[in-house]
Amino acid sequence: DVKVTQSSRYLVKRTGEKVFLECVQDMDHENMFWYRQDPGLGLRLIYFSYDVKMKEKGDIPEGYSVSREKKERFSLILESASTNQTSMYLCASSLDRGLNQPQHFGDGTRLSIL
Amino acid sequence: AQTVTQSQPEMSVQEAETVTLSCTYDTSESDYYLFWYKQPPSRQMILVIRQEAYKQQNATENRFSVNFQKAAKSFSLKISDSQLGDAAMYFCAYRGGWIYGGSQGNLIFGKGTKLSVKP
Numbered sequence: 001d002v003k004v005t006q007s008s009r010y011l012v013k014r015t016g017e018k019v020f021l022e023c024v025q026d027m028d029h030e031n032m033f034w035y036r037q038d039p040g041l042g043l044r045l046i047y048f049s050y051d052v053k054m055k056e057k058g059d060i061p062e063g064y065s066v067s068r069e070k071k072e073r074f075s076l077i078l079e080s081a082s083t084n085q086t087s088m089y090l091c092a093s094s095l096d097r098g099l100n101q102p103q104h105f106g107d108g109t110r111l112s113i114l
Numbered sequence: 115a116q117t118v119t120q121s122q123p124e125m126s127v128q129e130a131e132t133v134t135l136s137c138t139y140d141t142s143e144s145d146y147y148l149f150w151y152k153q154p155p156s157r158q159m160i161l162v163i164r165q166e167a168y169k170q171q172n173a174t175e176n177r178f179s180v181n182f183q184k185a186a187k188s189f190s191l192k193i194s195d196s197q198l199g200d201a202a203m204y205f206c207a208y209r210g211g212w213i214y215g216g217s218q219g220n221l222i223f224g225k226g227t228k229l230s231v232k233p
Binding site for chain 1: 145146147149157159161164166205220221223224225226
């Protein structure tokens with residue numbers, strides 16, 4: 001089975017801090033994704049990557065950046081955390097760009113910015 | 115912009131009964147995939163079922179089946195013999211081709227339906 005591991009289940013940070021959320025997958029997947037999940041809004045794509053050192057903006061990239069230095073690891077960075085970034089963050093990966101390829105999700109990180 | 119609409123924010127079903135969750139989508143593409151994902155409380159999101167647009171036959175996975183109406187752009191999920199473990203958020207998702215960025219593996223999600231199962 002595919003294993004997508006997010007470094008923290010719960011995280012509390014302060015406004016203005018630089019925050020790193022880490023995600024690792026163990027199945028040599030090409031594609032990796034970061035979403036945020038908010039009640040009533042579903043999942044919204046922040047950034048994605050389809051190869052090492054490649055990144056593409058999703059629907060809501062403002063206030064975020066990403067890093068993919070190794071194929072298995074995809075990091076989400078909040079450069080200067082703000083209270084409106086309090087949310088559930090989900091990482092996902094998929095094998096490749098095939099339309100039929102499902103995304104495999106991590107457990108999520110519930111981030112609170114105080 | 116591409117949209118996926120789940121019109122039922124919450125649904126409830128009695129244990130052992132059948133429930134249908136609705137999903138509609140908007141697209142001008144002819145080749146695409148549709149997915150249903152399940153997210154139990156405080157647990158990982160997992161794939162329930164998927165359907166290719168070119169296949170007329172509705173996908174089935176054990177107690178889960180879909181009613182795919184391509185012309186109506188409708189993709190509902192039917193859960194038969196509902197169990198307590200089926201209680202979760204259910205998300206409908208679309209992946210298309212190059213028009214909507216699906217060629218890069220992107221999914222477009224609906225806002226979800228929260229399903230409760232009564233014992």
